[in-house]
Amino acid sequence: MADHDLDDRHNGSREARLPRRCLLTGIGLSSFLAATLRPSSMAAKQFALQGIPRPSTPSDAAFIRRAFEMRDLAVEKGDQAYGAVVVRDGMIISQSWSRVILDQDPSGHAEMAAIRNAARRLKSRRLSGAVLYSSSRPCPMCEGAAYWAGIVEMIHGSNASSAGPPKLCR
Secondary structure, eight states, X not given: OOHHHHHHHHHOOHHHHHHHHHHHHHHHHHHHHHHHHSOOHHHHHHHHTTTXXXXXXXXXXXXXXXXXXXXXXXXXXXXXXXXXXXXXXXEEEEEEXXXXXXXXXXXXXXXXXXXXXXXXXXTOSOOTTOEEEEXXXXXXXXXXXXXXXXXXXXXXXXXXXEEESOXXXX
């Protein structure tokens, strides 16, 4: 059996292949143009951060207050009483409440969920320069995630105590 017969049997007629090639070329070209005409990464990141309430005056107290609001939301939803917020350049880039019970996920801690959400929103696993605010001191798992994400400081509790930069082993 000739190669073109095999192609015809699996891919339709030869005439059908030409338009498919054109279609694939067009898709490739449109992807290229979309990438080159895409707004700046800063504009894209600003767009991704829409929808998160901002404190009128950015401060440790305001960010901890938001982490405690997330904690209250966790309790209201029937989960464990933990909340967290990730902040960079004075802006909340992510927030979450505990999702352990809601999602039946032992790693669904508020800090883990906030870090995951921040990385997705910014389309980057590196959260360099970010600060993690949480309603209580992050556990070793959450501290490890903060370390690998490049978070520079962890602040926790109602009095906004600094736990310093995350470490892999305390």
